[in-house]
Amino acid sequence: MIHAPRGIKDRVPPEEDQFLSLVSIAERYLQQAGFKKVGLPIFESSSLFTRSIGVETDIVEKEMYLFEDKGGEHFALRPEGTASLLRLAIQHHLIEPARITRLSYQGPMFRHERPQAGRLRQFHQVGAEILGSITPQDNIDLLVVIDSLARKLNLPGTTLFINNMGCAQCRPVFRKALVEYLSNNQSGLCTTCQKRTGTNPLRVLDCKVPDCQPIIEKAPSIIDFLCEISRSHYEEVCSGLRNLSIPFTVNHRLVRGLDYYTETTFEFVSNALGSQSTWAAGGQYDGLIGQLEGPDVSGAGFAIGVERLALLAEKAGTLPAPPTYSQDVSLLPLGENAIPLVQRLIRDSREAGISATGIFGATKIKQGFKQAERDGSRFLLIVGEDEIAKQELLLKDLLTSEQISLPLFPLTRLIEHIRTVRNQEKVSPVF
Numbered sequence: 001m002i003h004a005p006r007g008i009k010d011r012v013p014p015e016e017d018q019f020l021s022l023v024s025i026a027e028r029y030l031q032q033a034g035f036k037k038v039g040l041p042i043f044e045s046s047s048l049f050t051r052s053i054g055v056e057t058d059i060v061e062k063e064m065y066l067f068e069d070k071g072g073e074h075f076a077l078r079p080e081g082t083a084s085l086l087r088l089a090i091q092h093h094l095i096e097p098a099r100i101t102r103l104s105y106q107g108p109m110f111r112h113e114r115p116q117a118g119r120l121r122q123f124h125q126v127g128a129e130i131l132g133s134i135t136p137q138d139n140i141d142l143l144v145v146i147d148s149l150a151r152k153l154n155l156p157g158t159t160l161f162i163n164n165m166g167c168a169q170c171r172p173v174f175r176k177a178l179v180e181y182l183s184n185n186q187s188g189l190c191t192t193c194q195k196r197t198g199t200n201p202l203r204v205l206d207c208k209v210p211d212c213q214p215i216i217e218k219a220p221s222i223i224d225f226l227c228e229i230s231r232s233h234y235e236e237v238c239s240g241l242r243n244l245s246i247p248f249t250v251n252h253r254l255v256r257g258l259d260y261y262t263e264t265t266f267e268f269v270s271n272a273l274g275s276q277s278t279w280a281a282g283g284q285y286d287g288l289i290g291q292l293e294g295p296d297v298s299g300a301g302f303a304i305g306v307e308r309l310a311l312l313a314e315k316a317g318t319l320p321a322p323p324t325y326s327q328d329v330s331l332l333p334l335g336e337n338a339i340p341l342v343q344r345l346i347r348d349s350r351e352a353g354i355s356a357t358g359i360f361g362a363t364k365i366k367q368g369f370k371q372a373e374r375d376g377s378r379f380l381l382i383v384g385e386d387e388i389a390k391q392e393l394l395l396k397d398l399l400t401s402e403q404i405s406l407p408l409f410p411l412t413r414l415i416e417h418i419r420t421v422r423n424q425e426k427v428s429p430v431f
């Protein structure tokens with residue numbers, strides 16, 4: 001038997017409905033915040049990611065799914081959405097330097113990581129980016145959207161960590177001081193950190209190896225190196241969050257795994273899933289759009305990991321519940337004469353917005369009940385010789401066990417009845 005690849009999570013009914021409902025809830029929050037949806041391709045030229053995310057990052061070094069197509073071109077399954085979205089926005093001239101453009105996306109991302117709890121090789125993200133003349137207010141706005149969603153879903157154990165990564169002026173000064181400090185303390189660092197000291201020293205701050213911690217804790221802090229502009233940006237973000245009563249913790253070690261961040265970076269982390277897990281993250285990027293040959297403006301954005309969001313919502317009991325029934329009616333014809341009638345009823349019901357399937361293989365009522373249950377139907381409609389002779393339909397409500405007779409003609413009587421029951425309950429089936 002062929003199984004799904006490692007690190008892939010299949011979603012079976014009704015899980016997929018719940019998952020998509022959660023995606024729509026997140027999308028609704030983005031829509032309310034003015035983000036317009038774009039459709040991003042699943043794969044892009046691999047150079048897009050090496051140029052934007054950075055060559056010395058985990059994603060580009062180890063995690064990208066790369067392939068060469070029959071024409072010899074090199075592609076990568078997208079490992080994240082920002083680079084793709086910027087490529088699209090630049091290509092279609094959606095960015096206007098003096099204006100703000102707000103775009104959002106959703107879909108699967110791919111990273112060849114070691115599969116472990118809550119970490120998948122294909123995972124789903126909902127993300128948003130604000131492009132143009134970005135102010136600290138735009139960073140606050142992103143945080144407001146995620147915070148509102150977190151409160152709506154009552155997500156347990158969530159902390160917002162924020163940091164400021166500095167800008168093109170002050171970051172190099174900090175970087176130099178950090179490299180100097182790390183170079184003087186090489187013997188206490190793991191081999192990865194030793195290597196990164198020369199290639200991507202900020203990532204050393206991210207290291208989780210216990211032996212590295214004493215040295216990292218005493219490392220210079222970016223906040224002490226911020227220039228006037230970055231410092232006021234940082235303070236404005238903090239005071240905006242206080243004004244909105246959004247709790248946050250400053251974490252000077254929060255550098256994110258990607259090269260392109262400047263000024264604000266942030267992570268929403270929950271401890272409710274066993275270990276600390278980040279379910280939403282993002283920040284500002286000043287040079288990236290120009291680097292991808294777009295206008296010289298900034299951007300800021302975030303991505304939400306939907307699988308982790310689902311686990312947290314499930315824990316909180318706020319994951320959209322599967323409907324009590326997933327289909328309106330199953331129709332059971334008993335005898336040759338009933339088939340043409342049932343065929344018409346199925347088509348007319350569907351066209352009237354009622355979900356319906358026929359049970360054509362069954363010869364006994366008991367089989368019909370079993371199949372209707374399997375269909376997830378609210379009603380079972382039985383049409384046999386008796387019913388045709390009496391010109392009536394026998395409708396069984398599988399939820400209440402009630403049984404009612406409806407006149408056979410007009411056929412719309414059945415549709416009206418099912419609609420009425422559905423509206424009374426205000427539970428609409430997923431289809």
Ligand SMILES: [Zn+2]
Pocket residue numbers: 166167168169170171226227228229230231
């Ligand atoms: Zn600065």
Ligand SMILES: [Zn+2]
Pocket residue numbers: 189190191192193207208209212
């Ligand atoms: Zn280390």
